[in-house]
Amino acid sequence: MPVLGIAAMILLPLLSGEGEKHVSRRPAAVLIVTVIAVSLGVFTHLGTYTPWSPIMNxxxxxxxxxxxxxxxxxxxxxxxxxxxxxxxxxxxxxxxxxxxxxxxxxxxxxxxxxxxxxxxxxxxxxxxxxxxxxxxxxxxxxxxxxxxxxxxxxxxxxxxxxxxxxxxxxxxxxxxxx
The missing domain is CATH 1.10.760.10 (Cytochrome c-like domain)
Known part of the structure; x- marks a missing residue:
């Protein structure tokens, strides 16, 4: 559910009929999306490969x-x-x-x-x-x-x-x- 919620928030500006949609005119939105994507990637990597994580196989x-x-x-x-x-x-x-x-x-x-x-x-x-x-x-x-x-x-x-x-x-x- 969190992944679907984040995906919906990312797609919302592209699907709505009002406001500026071009990426170059929305630097704050681009920054927020970038931070979310990088954070998810880093936390996924840490959760998989850190020493405290059991290797289940x-x-x-x-x-x-x-x-x-x-x-x-x-x-x-x-x-x-x-x-x-x-x-x-x-x-x-x-x-x-x-x-x-x-x-x-x-x-x-x-x-x-x-x-x-x-x-x-x-x-x-x-x-x-x-x-x-x-x-x-x-x-x-x-x-x-x-x-x-x-x-x-x-x-x-x-x-x-x-x-x-x-x-x-x-x-x-x-x-x-x-």
Missing amino acids: AWTSDPIPVSYLRNRTPLEREGALVLQNKQCRNCHSIGGEGGLRGPALDAVAGHMTEDQIIRQVLQGGGNMPAYGNALNPSETTALVKFLTTLRGNDLQPAIDASRHLALTTEHKLPSSVP
Whole structure:
């Protein structure tokens, strides 16, 4: 409807029987039409190509690169299928392919622990919606196992500082402490 309304307003001077119709004698009307046309073009381009816009065909057109599937267990490969089939790549990229709305997942396990990845997938946060109701437990397990293999350039896996502290404290306590 807005497009039809704008088109009607643009055509109105040409269809009416009164007033000046020549473009050179109506500079204000030409300026208004030009501003509207350029604005619509710019906003359409921005809405289609800005980083915050999901790429809605990413999951169908760009398979997960083979390098991310090598040396993976069957469960981890199943997680790659979940990532593809649940359209995670509309917002996230892997190997430079996919959406730009969410962070790239190439090194997610170098930045987040397994528990943090599980929480992010199930509860969402920031721009990410919660997928707790969209994934069954086996899909969640497979997806998280795959994501925990993505550490980028051989980064060490992220560690939970509280667990690390608990383990080191546990080993330092004498056995006679009640």
